[in-house]
Amino acid sequence: MIHLVKVLSRSPEETSELGKIMGGILTGGDIVALSGTLGAGKSVIARGILRxxxxxxxxxxxxxxxxxxxEGGVxxxxxxxxxxxxxxxxxGLGLEDLLGGDSVSVMEWADKIESLLPEARYDILLEQGRGPDDRFITIKSADPGLRKRLMIMGKLLEGFGR
Amino acid sequence: MRLLAIESSGKVGEFAVVAEGGVLSESTVDVAGRLLEKGIAMVEEVLGRAGTSLGELDGVAVSMGPGSFTGLRVGLAIAKGICFRRELALIGVPTLDAIAQARSAHTGFIVPVMDARRGEIYLSIYRSDGSVVSRLADYLALKPDAAIEMILGECGGSPTVLVGDAITPYGDVLASGLGPGAGCVPGFEFAPEEAWRVRARVVGQIGLALLGEGKVLDPATAEPMYIRPSEAERKAGRG
Structure with a gap:
């Protein structure tokens, strides 16, 4: 059982592409919590998801x-x-009202409010790799339903059965 | 060349493996919002039945829309996921082209009409000489009366066939607008219902032709073709 998806992105373009694949598996009500240091690519992956x-x-x-x-398709x-x-x-921002409902929420610097976030969410962590443009991107969830979707995404990226 | 073809613009998802010689395998499923869950298993299944594997594919052809927002988005995500780092060509096939291509044996005008919801019809206009189909108009979303006006304006002198699921809600309106006396010369017909659905095999067939012409998409920028709602709708939506 795969519990997380971990990919090495070699460029901002690849990070954006992963965001687009991720965006494809989201549905209304989903929350994506992005964490990583300044310049790690949170905005890049967020824009990919939004597109x-x-x-x-x-x-x-x-x-x-x-x-x-x-107002995208959702x-x-x-x-x-x-x-x-x-x-x-x-x-004070009314974050509790924003999350969930029919909207997809994509949140940068989510680790700042981790204690306030519902468990049914995707966590994406971006970390610096060895090369200047290398990023380790880890996507996981504590929620069994979301984890199933992640497992499918992992299969897609890794080439099924193998 | 071998392609995996994905069609997910409607309620039914379909996957096929095609080569120049024809269809190697095909599988259909009623997705009901579970395309992602079922899709990967289906891809494995059609590849297996075609006796091939991801490594032997030249590309993935995907139905680009218009159509169901969720279906198109998930279909493209699956296609992009498969192409990601595998050096497979990603080929986008306009869904209306695929509906028209399936009627290529009809000599005259072919008008694919898809139910766009919100009281509109997705359509374009094609002409076929009995084998080669060429598109004559943009991909549009129009109210039925505007669609009728456009069809009347473009299609004259050759038989016109309408095909697609917009015939269910708008068949009567279209028939009275295009029927005898309305000026559609020399008349029009509705294709039988079994021809309305978009077929993955046709998406694959067009995909092979596009790949042959080098018309491939950049997976980094490829987006489904949603065809925007009318201006009033957009204003209401964006607030």
Whole structure:
């Protein structure tokens, strides 16, 4: 049983492509929590996910507005908690109301409010690899249903049965 | 050349393995929102029945839409996932082209019409000489009256066949708009219902031709062709 998907991305383009594949498996109500250091590629993978969800046009970083809402093929919340100083502040933003429902939420710097997030979510961690553009991308979930979908994604990327 | 073909623009998902000689295997499933779960098993199955494997494929042809948002998105994600780092060609086939191509034996105009929901029809207009099909119009989403106007404007002098699932909700409206006296000369007909569904084998067949012409997509930028809702709808949606 595969519990997580781990891929080495060799470029921002590949990271974006993985985001698009990830976006393809999401459905309304899903939450994607992105973590990683500054410059790890959270925005790159987030934009890939949003594109796959049918968001068109510019996707500016929501760092200053914290939340940007889009109407793709499904409603999408793009959340960036970089400027957040405490989890309490997230409650003030009405984050609890944003998450779930019919919207897909893609959250950058999600580790800042990990304690507030529901367990039914995808966690994506981006880490620096050996080369300057190398990133280890780990996708996992504690939720059995979501984990099943991840297992399928892992099979896709690894070449089935093997 | 060998291609895996994916068609998931509607309620039924279909996978096929095709080569120049024809269809090697084909499998259909009523997806009902579970395309991802069932898709991988089906890909394995059609590859197995065709006696081939991912490593022996030259590419993946995928139905690009218009159609069901979820179906198209998942279908393309599966295609991209298979192509990711495998150096397989990703080939996008417009869904309306596939519906029209399946009627290529009809000499005259072919008008694929898909139910776009929200009171609209996805359509384009094609002409066939009995074997070669060429597209004459853009891919559009139109209200039935605008669709009728367009068909009347484009199709004259040759028999016109309408094909696709928009015939279920709009057959009566289309028939009265295009019927005797309405000016569609020399008349039109609806294709039988079994021809409405998009077939993966046709997606694969067109995919082979596109691959032969070097028309492949960049997996990094390829997006489904949703065909945007009308302006009023968009304003309401975006708030």
């Amino acid at each position: 796959a969800l049918g968001v068109e046009g510019d996707i500016p970083s929501p760092s200053f507005v914290l939340v940007a809402q889009y 409603p999408v919340n793009h959340i960036d908690l970089y400027r957040l100083t405490s989890p309490d502040e997230a409650l």
